[in-house]
Amino acid sequence: MRILVIEDETKVGCFIKRALEEESYAVDLCEDGAKGLQMAFATNYDLLIVDLMLPSLPGLDVLKGVRQAKIQTPILILTAQSQVDQRVKGLDAGADDYLTKPFAIDELLARIRALLRRGATEGSGVLQIDDLVLNPATREVTRDGQRIDLTSKEYALLEYLMRHTGRVLTRPMISEHVWNQDFDTFTNVIDVYVNYLRNKIDRGRSKKLIHTIRGSGYMLKAD
């Protein structure tokens, strides 16, 4: 999952970035509103986090700009305690949720999970394909009730696959959302990690969930 953070306070921004990366999200940080808006156009993010107090361009305008461009990406806004009216305007302008500064990092992570969840299984909170269950809140993965331990990258890859079940995902797409690179470096990292996942998830099972689409990419599917 790839997230853009637009936050001018360097300290806060870096803190958020680090926290999110520890949760296996791919994170881009931007300290300038105008530039952030461009980045939002340029890249297909899964979530935007926008501080409403920004220097060059007010956060509210970033919001409007994104929504005018018909980009449906969920947006979480950050406001100061005092800016109650700002918050309301933000939600009116198309934000999906808000958080007042200062906030607890756990609170932020919980809201993010909630927002990302919307596009997926809708409601339940866990992602599920056949007997494979992934719980983003606890980062716990089970198959047939049995616990499966994954490394950070393995988890990030699986989550991306599960959020796009039944669709063919090309290597460039995976590279963008799970790794943080826009341009291909001609490596086989993705192949290797798909292999790791297979060993932990499909190895020894009759029903395979990870399928390769030769010449195209990979797909997660029950049938």
Added chain:
Amino acid sequence: MRILVIEDETKVGCFIKRALEEESYAVDLCEDGAKGLQMAFATNYDLLIVDLMLPSLPGLDVLKGVRQAKIQTPILILTAQSQVDQRVKGLDAGADDYLTKPFAIDELLARIRALLRRGATEGSGVLQIDDLVLNPATREVTRDGQRIDLTSKEYALLEYLMRHTGRVLTRPMISEHVWNQDFDTFTNVIDVYVNYLRNKIDRGRSKKLIHTIRGSGYMLKAD
């Protein structure tokens, strides 16, 4: 589907080419505006992707040249972040859509699908003839609800046929759009692949969809 990419930055160009080829498009890459214009005249492309910043000939002139020649091929332009006015001029000059660099590859792919879709079933997103359904987003093909597995080339061929249902498609036409060769080397690859498709799609069915037009080529049709 055959796509011409006019992009002077070798790295970006190669990346786009690879990504498109993974989606089973036939791709020509050209790093020079003047030459690209010639290629656009010479070959009947399904889509043009043009970078507006080119060395020899400005991308805008390529655009104008193509449109002056009454070529209706959809055009997608690439612009840098700063060139907002360029983008507007581009759209005025006949471009159908734009993308600012850097961009997300799946954003590009989505736009391409949208542009190619226009000429077809218009809107729904899936191509359908009788009980044969092809979904370009998932690259999934079904007949009578039953899943059909196709290789990359088989899929590319079928998509081309389905986008031109009811029209006679000559071998040179097929060769140009599905394979990457302008001039046939007197092989029978096409015949062979039509045969493969028949085995998977028409074999054992009373209603045949793939028809041979002796002396001309092939046609996909329900009747």
Added chain:
DNA sequence: CTTCAATAACGAGGATACGCATAGTTTTCG
């Protein structure tokens, strides 16, 4: 109706590129 040439369909097999597996190397982090 038969014959014949042109065209298309089909089957078999070889070359190649793709993806998998495994082992080795670098990096991160406690």
Added chain:
DNA sequence: CGAAAACTATGCGTATCCTCGTTATTGAAG
């Protein structure tokens, strides 16, 4: 510093692609 994770490098097996040669079909001419 050591262990785990992230990444790179490489060889191998095979699905896919394509060629080639043979068989079947078609349509026109006799």
